[in-house]
Amino acid sequence: MGSVAKQSIQTTIFSYLGVVIGYVNVLWLYPYALDASELGAFRTIQDLGLLFVPFAQLGVGHGITRYFPQLKSNQSAFLSYGIVFSLIGFATISIIFLGFKSQIIEVFAVNSPEIIDFFGIVLLITLFALLSSILDAYSRSFLKVAVPTLVREVFLRLLTGILVGSYLLRWVTFPQVMQGLVAVYGFALLGVLMYLLWLGVLKFDFRWSTFPKGFRTSFIQFSLITFLATAASTLIMKIDSIMVSSMISLEANAIYTIAFSMALVIELPRRAISQVVMPVIADHFSKGNLTEINTLYKQVSNRQLYICLLLFVGICSNLDYVYYFIPNREIYVAGKHVVVLIGLGKLFDVVFSVNSEILVFSKHYRFNLVVTIGMSILIIGLNYLLIPIYGIDGAAMASVAVMFLYNLVKYVFLKIKLGFDPFSWETVKIILVGITAYMPSYLNSYFESTIVNMLFTSLLVLVSYWFFSRLVGVGNDEWEWIKNKIKKSGS
Incomplete structure (x- = not known):
């Protein structure tokens, strides 16, 4: 665990530097520069674009992490194969999106018509974020996680802040801000590309016939199965924001997303540790080291719970003071309960440790697909049930309920099948x-x-x-x- 913790220190530092920038953006700059409906549109378009990423990725990210240890050479060919495979997924998603564009417009036409003019931006955000995620996974396979985290958590937020700051200074119009999001995600992709070039590992080799026998078939099968689980998992995380926009208003989504962003701080240590632990778990499974995985399972749970619980207590204790400094706080203070509920849900993710990562890289990875799809259906149903009654608090209630059940089911499964227990x-x-x-x-x-x-x-x-x-x-x-x-x- 010591080596894993050491590797995660830089990632954690960059993550929290991103938090500082994110806090300035989300809690001051965005509410000050954008009115509530503009902020709601700004976040909804990004959420839609990022929601499509795992569907377009077709599970390639996890596939690279799982199968990379099996390749002693041909890594460049593996990267190019993964990129081409994911671009096929992007083309498919684009065709579906454009084919059902009129139906999608109808969903937002009543409560959030302002975002309809910006639907053309969605697919470009998806494309750049998709390619960045593939390169992130490739870099992670070399245990190089810090710089991609710097690009994703710091550089991306800094550029977004500069973009909104330009609107505050009236250098650009709001439609130009929305179009500028494409450039922001494009520059983030360029940053990861330059880093991999600097490492000397970014080469494109299309000699795919050099893979070991059965490698491509196994990789595609695993990626396609895990893609559904990853896509459903992202749906669980993003659908509440999108449904708040479509069922209530863009202003309500602005309130909800600011509160949600506060709660996300709680899980940052988990995300940092997870980035480092994933290739370690994949390597242990490839060698059959189940005892080491169970030990890691416990250690990660206790370590990240200890840190994340302190953050949760600190945020809840200071919640009134945090909202005091938000511009137009009389609007956004309605999200206080959302912070607590989502924060509690993130603690469930933390205490149940790296159960998703273990499932994905085990022979039982198909179960992750079943449970994740089931939970994505459940959260949509709960949102439809609770949002009309409790508003944005209802969306948070749905999320925390699904986070708990999602983790509980995976915990019981790993306990029965592998004897693993993080507690x-x-x-x-x-x-x-x-x-x-x-x-x-x-x-x-x-x-x-x-x-x-x-x-x-x-x-x-x-x-x-x-x-x-x-x-x-x-x-x-x-x-x-x-x-x-x-x-x-x-x-």
């Missing part, structure tokens, strides 16, 4: 630490300054979390790492 008494201790650390946050609001109150509350939560952690004996590795970093910076 231990340390898991219980960490949860108790989080609960007790949150309780002192009620002692806040002593000061007139909102900033001082936020700093005081954050310090109170941090000290409480540290104290109760030491009391029950959890989080020792994390605090030791922090202490060593402080010593090094002071020397």
Whole structure:
């Protein structure tokens, strides 16, 4: 686990640098520069474009990660094969989208007609994001995850912020902002391309006959099966935002997506660790090292729960103060409950550890397809049921319910089939630490300054979390790492 944690440090740093930029964008720049309907359109078009990516990818990303360890050579041919395969998927999605464009327009025509003029941008965002995801997977197979994370989490958000900032300064019009999204995703793709060129691994070889016997058939079969699971998983994550736009309004989606973005901070350590762990799990499966996978399963669960739970407690304790600094907060404060609910759902993802990654790279990967498709159908049904009753809170309720059930089903399956279990008494201790650390946050609001109150509350939560952690004996590795970093910076 030590090597995995070490590899994930840079990725985590870049992820949180992206969070800082994202917070400035989402919590101040976007609400200040764009009115609620413009912000809703801005996010809905991006969500639609990104929703199509896994459908167009045809599972190639996971396929590259799984089958890369089997190739001692011909990696360049493998990359070109994967890109061509995914471009076939993109062409198929484009034909379907254009063929059903009038029906898609009808879905948004009543509550969100403003986005209809920007549908032409969707497929271009999909294309650039698709190619970036393939190159990300290829880079990840070399255990090079930090720079692609820098491009995805930092560079992309920085360019998007510059784009919206240009609109604030009236250098561009709103339609030009929407068109500029295409350039933003194009530059992000160019950044990953340049990095792979610098590594010397970006070469295109179309001699596919050099693959081992049966390799292509196995790769295509695995990719097509996992593509449905990945697409359904993305549908679970993106459909709520799109349904809020179509069933309520673009303004409601602006409120929802800002709240959702706050909650996403909670899972960033999980995403960073997952990027590094995926090729490790794939390698262990190729060698039959099931014991090592189960050990990793437990260690990842406890480590990321400890970090992510602290973030969840900190955000919930400071939620009123965070919304205080958002421009037009009287509009966006309606999303407070969404932050808590989605944050809770992200904690379910965290505590159940890397169950999806294990399933994808195991011989039982077909089960991941079944459960993910089932959950995608469930979330659509729950959204249709709950959004008309509870509005954006209903969309968040649907998401948290599906996140819990989704992880529970996969946990039970892995427990029965492989005997894997991520939970231990340390898991219980960490949860108790989080609960007790949150309780002192009620002692806040002593000061007139909102900033001082936020700093005081954050310090109170941090000290409480540290104290109760030491009391029950959890989080020792994390605090030791922090202490060593402080010593090094002071020397």
